[in-house]
Amino acid sequence: MSTRADTPSTGEPSDVPPGASWELGRRDLLRIGAAAGAAVAGLGILDAVHDPGPVPASDRGTGPAAARTAVPSMCQMCTTACGIIGHVVDGRLVEVTGNPLDPNSRGSVCAKGVAGPSVLYDPHRLLYPLRRTGPRGSGRWKRISWEEAYTEIAGRLREIRERGAPEEFAFQQGRNRSGDIVSRFLNAYGTPSHFNHRALCSNNRRAAIVTTIGDSDWDLGDFENSRYVLNFGSNWAEAHQGHIPVAIRMMEARRRGARLVTFETRLSNTAALSDEWFCVKPGTDGLIALAMANVICREELWDREWLDTWSNYPAEDFAAHVARYTPEYAEEHSGVPAADIARIAREFAAAAPRATTICNRGSQAHRNGFYNDRAITVLNALVGSMGKKGGWCWHPNGSWDKKAIPEPGPIPPRPTASSVIADARDWPLANAFEGKRMRVGEIVYLWIKEGRQKISALMTYNADTAWAWPEANLVRSVLADESLIPFHVCIDVMYSETAHLADIVLPWTTYLERWDIDARPPQSLVDYVGLRQPVVAPRGESKDIRDIFPELARRIGGGMETYFPWATTEEYLEAFFAPVPGGLAAMRRDGIHLDPEKQPNYEPYMRRLTPGELAGATEDPATGIITSGTDDKGRPRAIGIRVKGIARRGFSTPSRKVEIHCGFIVGKGREAGRDIEPLPVYEPIADHQGEFPDDQFIMTSFKINVHNAHRTMQSKWLQEISHTNPALLNRASARRLGIADGDWIVVESYRPNDPDIPQGDGSPLGTLRTRVRLTEGVHPLVIAIAHNSGRSAGGAYATNGRDRTANPGYGTDAADPDLDRLWWSGALSVPQNDLLPIYPDPRTGGQAYHDTIVRIRKA
Template sequence: MRNGRLLTIDGNPADPNSQGSVCAKGVAGPSVLYDPNRLLYPLKRAGRRGEGRWLRISWEEAYTEIADRLRAIRESGRPEEFAFQQGRNRSTDIVRRFLNAFGTPSAFNHRALCSLNRRAAILATIGDSDWDLGDFENTRYVLNFGCNWAEAHQGHIPVAIRMMRARERNHAKIVTFDARLSNTAAVSDEWFCVKPGTDGLIALAMSNVICSERLWNKAWFDTWTNYSADEYAAHVRPYTPEMAEAESGVPAEAIRRVAREFAAAAPRCTTICNRGSHAHRNGFYNDRAITVLNALVGNMGHVGGWCWHPLSAWDTQALPEPGPIPPKPTARSLIAEAKDWPLANAWEGKQMRVGEIVYRWIKERRQPISALMTYNCDQAWAWPEAGLVREVLSDEELVPFHVCIDVMVSETGNLADIVLPWTTYLERWDIDSRPPQGLVDYVGLRQPVVDPLGESKDLREIFPELARRIGGGMERYFPWRTQEEYFEEYFRTVPGGFARMRANGVWQDPAKAPNYVPYERVLTAGELKGSQTDEKTGIISKGGESVGVRIGGVARRGFSTPSRKVEVHSRFIVDKGAEADRTISPLPIYEPIPGQRERLAEGKLIMISFKWNVHNAHRTLQSKWLQEISHTNPAWLNSATAARLGVEEGDWIEVTGYRPMDEHVPGGDGSPLGTLRTRVHVTEGVHPSVIAIAHNAGRTTGGPVASNGRDRTSLPGHPPSRDKDRERVWWEGSLSVAQNDIMPIYPDPVSGQQAYHDTIVSVRKVTGTG
């Protein structure tokens, strides 16, 4: 800081995840904070939705209108008709409190557009967590299936620094399977360019090799899974490396060699995967196969192996939320339940909402909405079939009232009735922690470094005030007078309390040890008191719930699955499928994408999406520092594919997206969805059946920086920009296309995960400038 102005950002060395490192997005924080096109005052629509005509209003006017609307909905007895949509949310406590106090279950997030298949596969298999945390720093071998941890991953910098330490200290080998030469693939020891959606088949073929050559840890598998190693060997026998080569393009001998190397490194070996493996129609099965591959070599929970932590954030039992706590809503909501997908909400408390389908439901009037509040989620630009989202948000009969809370004007905000200026993370209080890469949970405090600019406010100010104005009992759940008073109470169990958190920014209980082999923990006499043991299964039950399992006569904790073991064969998912009249295989399998082979034979391509290391979904494109680095997104084509299509570097092409040919998917009739025009980047760094387009471009609003000069709107009440860089956007007019306009809504029938990497497109060369 200098003279009250933020100049630079460094990482906090006390943070156990980042350990003082930050990425480009962190360094660029000041350019977001001082963005001249930020929202600074409440705005009210003055024309039709989408016209971009606004009036500046006071917070009093905004609060009054919003509270009046929401009060009427609540008093109507249909609280579920108030829907709340969120993007990335680090204020889960205050959001949950407000929605529960209101009584609406109609909240949906971007889980199905991000990580639903991955989480469902892990929960179904081990039950202890919905996210794996490989012990990368101590590993010797990493199999990476479609995870771009060097650029765009939930763990990003914490994962990257541990990967690099493993290479330096342990001579760890990293092998990456990905359809595109990402920065992660580039820093790996080996990169195999795979056909999208075949990652699970490669893992099954490796399992075949490990079983047939008896490279497995048979004793561990037979002890700690609910399926014998011999049975699993029989199951994977048809999945030969030759079969995997024919589908994926990875040579059979390479699959055999890598499988042998992986097994030889056990237990100090692990897998890592992300949207490259699970954001597919078959993604649940892909990640199940990859997860069980770890069990086969017995690395689960071991130092340097495939690990996890039961908490993905801070320990809410050690740090209980200040009371009084509102009860959970009793109203019913199609948005919340998503019953068409067996595993969408199969695990209590995980909120695996199938968010991409909601706007289709609203259009079909399956889900009545009286008011919608969107928070940090630019769905009118960032969601599949974004044109459908814009159509629904434009219709005042379908969405009578829409409030948008965000830092900048966006395509979504442009379709709101009231826009509220949200503080950046540099101007607000928050509780912050992430999945602990060191396998010990921690809690962090986000605190303002500058006063909020203009009249921007955070949810922790907005929601308590709305609750008081709505009334009807809501106000009693917000008894504190200031945010600091709330955090004083929240951190009272931390040694040194709120003062310590303000000084250090983070706290980790020194008495806690890394979460290694938690399933081996021997149950105490107190835990066993009053329990019963099933002589056939060894499962120990108490009070009607399983608490452990006897292994070799010893009562151990086991896994948090029905069998208290790794569920290679899952009866749970079969039963969930039956409830929804859907067949789910109890074992990991490979399931080809319906219709894909036939459409590729017609000359069509698979469109995939990726993110640059300097951008974060919709939240960074207004940063002039980051946008100057990356502001365009031409389509990547393999040189052989380009030659077949008769196109060269820089040529213009027209890309037409199609809906899937899949009877289990809403609108799965194979029809054209839309077209876009873009330029070609010819490269060997992408699979021949693929066209790859970056997600981080294509804005039409948000100011000249975000939109490459398309939008120069001045907001009412905002002072004229004094930013000397406003007229120095040298990349004005650069190519920038919105990929999601031609990407169909495509939920995996098992969990509801959006199949981001299965969009079928046709490509033709065109003349002109797009």
């Protein structure tokens, strides 16, 4: 199915009684338009000075009345971390705008960023430490002092460490923008049981990139200067990691005449902004890319000189490899017409080197996601656009330049203990790449339940795993079981499903009240560093981990305290920012530092090695690879390669070239007893093959622009824009089942029928009852549900008015007059994560969010 993309798709119905039909009304259209506008333009469309309600005098500043100050900082309403300016009047934040010095966001801020004050001043924020007084999950709490909390937590952790089992203390993080202090604390303690959410986010994508080029696990297409962008499942207008920075550059490219073609299962706002949208079957993105490679090779549209110079695999051999992936074969499996595949391949090659791909969860969040993204990445090598202006680019720094701005010492050593769960050796590429730990977060709770590793204490930090993880019901059952997790500390801004199953809850500061060193992959290809600083004083007794962890380290003792010699966070940051001109004072003034001497990271592989680098180096006459010294494992350290008589840096792969054929991953697979293909291939998803019965579908997941993770659903402003997540279903598919627009349906999900997947027995997993919205903007085999909804805890706004219970951690100002105006109270909101199985790609462990088989019936 192909269309000229004109109209965005949303999952927002009006709130109407069960059984009634409905159509989009004026209010819905206004909300949809606002959401799309914020996503595309990168502008805050909410009323930035909309006061979220009264705040106690104890939370106000002492400055002169009506004195307005502007404080630079960095947002954390999503992972993009845009530079912001907080505007403060009488100690109260009244407006958030963008920081024009931020080279990524360029002074823009999206709806989520503008809504920051509504989280800061939410009446259901946790402001005081809590200790559980009833059974886990009973919701019975007692407010305690920080002294009591510190004493109990430090005592528990000290006992584990002193008996020589530091790995029994596990730390589960979500979006972590304080990586320096987290790693310092965990390494000082000695635990390797540090779990992130990367497998639920980007494992497949990162592994595909680092496999191919070695230099980075982030791609940064030079979109602003591009003439042609092929988009495989990236919803950059709403939910990309580089959201606003990417959207700004994409729209500038479009203004300059660049062509954008999108392959996606759903008519997202990104698809709506494209010149062409092709509605594809889930998991076939890589096949489409391989079919394009077939055309480019067969018609010799490639950049042969670049390939011969910089690829480690002969062009003719790759042409022979992709010969089987014809456009006709791709049409049969993906639904994209063969003629269009061939035409777009020719257009893409003709636009090179100012042509690039972009892909994200739409292509990589599948069982075959690693292979999909390998195939898409290699398209850029075929046409010679890698590293070129307007082409497919990258930067070695995923954040700031840590050689120029290193973390102050003393630095604790890495843990020597081992963690079965963190190592995740069942997935050979999860932790295969030097310095790029990917972990497999979705299997943590399953393996705890199975007894793979003993856990004596768990600390969850900004990670609502009991709501946001696949098989969330399994996560809740493990967190509730004191025999599996004897002690659980939750650190978060808001009460949540995970906090509900903790023993101690610590009130965390919002990003508007704390300090951080931060930066994101540089969209303009020049790295920078930013400062997150308090815009206002912390409310209540909330604290940041930069205060909590040093205090715990001092109380645990045993040498941990020596790694926290600074009396205050500001003293630590003074040392951290000493290399920056003007130091911390300049960072506080500007919020951002960008070295004016640095140039965009175009063609880094072409850099000539200097005489100093070549002094004492050794060259392999057969390969031209140049080595100097040894790495930390005593192996010769490659620094470059001789190309046409010139010693150049090359790529950071074993061959110092683009590895279209990668022997390294084959070897890693063998070590784990798995076969991994060295070349990009299409691997059909077994459960997706054959004829589907009328009631069987592939369930996909998506995000919309005004929601990110669990924190955004506790914003009254954002919830007012979007607070429901009906199932999107194709009209023709619904007609066969007798389902009408607005009907209630029952969705039943199944685990994959796949021996390579944990619990892959095809068994039923879960059911939910939801409303359906019929649309032409979704593939006929797909039922699509936004995952940003369905909360059962966290306050009235998070739960659409259902949860108005008092909590001693909320403080004295939990009453909110706006609750009387909560017009969407009781609105449809379902937890899709309860239906999603644990479903990792067998190579990397990346979660297959878009492959779940479901059956539906009219309720």
